[in-house]
Amino acid sequence: ITSRYPLYQLGNPQLRIFRPNWFLTLVRPGKEQPPDTVQFRIPMEMTKYDVKNYLEKIYDVPVGAIRTRIQFGSNKKRNHLHQKVKQPDYKVAYVQLAQGQTFTFPDIFPEKELKHEEGSMEEMQEKFMEDEKQRQRLDPRRGGVTEWFGL
Amino acid sequence: MNINLILGIFILKGWDWVGREKSPLAALSWRSPSSSVAPCRALHTTISRRGLDEFFDLPENWGETTVKSGAPWTAKQLRTKSNEDLHKLWYVLLKEKNLLLTLEQEAKRQRVPMSSPERIRKVERSMIRLETVVNERESALRMLQTGQEKARPGAWRRDKFGHVYWYRFKEYAIPWYMNRRYKRKSFFTPKFVQPHIRLRLEKYLRQRARKTSLERRTQSKLKEKFPHANISAS
Numbered sequence: 001i002t003s004r005y006p007l008y009q010l011g012n013p014q015l016r017i018f019r020p021n022w023f024l025t026l027v028r029p030g031k032e033q034p035p036d037t038v039q040f041r042i043p044m045e046m047t048k049y050d051v052k053n054y055l056e057k058i059y060d061v062p063v064g065a066i067r068t069r070i071q072f073g074s075n076k077k078r079n080h081l082h083q084k085v086k087q088p089d090y091k092v093a094y095v096q097l098a099q100g101q102t103f104t105f106p107d108i109f110p111e112k113e114l115k116h117e118e119g120s121m122e123e124m125q126e127k128f129m130e131d132e133k134q135r136q137r138l139d140p141r142r143g144g145v146t147e148w149f150g151l
Numbered sequence: 152m153n154i155n156l157i158l159g160i161f162i163l164k165g166w167d168w169v170g171r172e173k174s175p176l177a178a179l180s181w182r183s184p185s186s187s188v189a190p191c192r193a194l195h196t197t198i199s200r201r202g203l204d205e206f207f208d209l210p211e212n213w214g215e216t217t218v219k220s221g222a223p224w225t226a227k228q229l230r231t232k233s234n235e236d237l238h239k240l241w242y243v244l245l246k247e248k249n250l251l252l253t254l255e256q257e258a259k260r261q262r263v264p265m266s267s268p269e270r271i272r273k274v275e276r277s278m279i280r281l282e283t284v285v286n287e288r289e290s291a292l293r294m295l296q297t298g299q300e301k302a303r304p305g306a307w308r309r310d311k312f313g314h315v316y317w318y319r320f321k322e323y324a325i326p327w328y329m330n331r332r333y334k335r336k337s338f339f340t341p342k343f344v345q346p347h348i349r350l351r352l353e354k355y356l357r358q359r360a361r362k363t364s365l366e367r368r369t370q371s372k373l374k375e376k377f378p379h380a381n382i383s384a385s
Contacts, residue, residue, distance in 0.1 A: 018238070019282070023248050026256075058245070059205060109257070110214045
């Protein structure tokens with residue numbers, strides 16, 4: 001919403017933003033970070049104070065120190081027309097939580113067993129594939145010895 | 152100079168986003184709170200990391216290929232809501248979008264397809280519509296109170312090439328006659344640009360005439376071939 005902030009002169013009221021249009025992305029750190037550090041990708045227009053207020057007011061997260069840097073998106077790769085393709089730049093914020101809190105990035109994509117419903121097409125296909133594989137396998141009593149050896 | 156931006160929010164505590172069975176998208180369980188949906192998430196007793204847990208979905212949804220979500224909010228539905236409700240809804244949508252963006256990034260990192268990516272588009276559309284509704288209300292209020300249509304003042308001005316455009320004023324600390332950079336801008340068309348304007352106008356009129364004559368020619372040809380056919384409305 002704020003492409004240009006209104007001019008500030010001494011005595012003006014504190015600038016407030018209602019309905020901020022900024023979105024934070026929590027990312028898994030590439031390098032090992034201390035246990036209380038959370039890594040975010042933030043829009044370029046945000047400052048450290050913005051991020052601090054954002055997290056404290058909207059997410060109720062006590063924020064200690066915060067550091068930001070701008071990651072340059074590479075302009076090296078070329079497309080099929082030999083034109084340079086720019087990856088967008090983004091700002092990264094390293095937020096250290098106050099009050100001794102720690103944070104570890106959870107595993108959001110755990111391995112899950114796919115259970116098909118009873119009597120469905122997929123279930124029958126799975127069963128068929130299982131039977132086929134069973135027929136291909138050798139006799140377990142041979143103990144892993146191949147058919148090359150007679151008897 | 153760092154500007155301290157303090158966010159003005161209504162207190163969200165009473166309306167907090169605990170039971171995530173209600174998605175911020177309308178029409179799934181929003182309208183029928185009595186119907187039993189997925190069980191409410193149990194409160195965990197660890198150190199209150201609750202704040203950062205709002206960046207992630209319910210643990211049951213981790214690893215799913217599709218997650219159910221409702222339709223986006225329409226402008227018509229949003230116009231029935233009060234200002235406070237819209238304000239709260241904005242933050243709900245904001246948090247949901249943050250959640251989805253973290254999920255997207257993590258999916259890219261783990262090289263796994265993201266579950267139901269259309270949710271991001273739905274949330275974006277809802278937010279855009281919310282913003283239009285709020286702007287409508289604001290502009291109506293401003294019209295009634297001050298008689299101004301636009302929030303930011305401006306004027307119709309000519310540029311050097313003869314184009315007339317809406318110039319939006321910028322805020323300065325000094326008046327315009329003391330502003331050197333502003334005085335270097337010229338909002339008038341010099342006399343020697345008149346031939347160029349004339350040629351441009353002729354080109355435009357020629358293109359328009361060509362278009363209309365083309366349409367007329369195609370219509371007459373079609374009428375010749377198919378005399379009983381209806382004339383299309385285009």
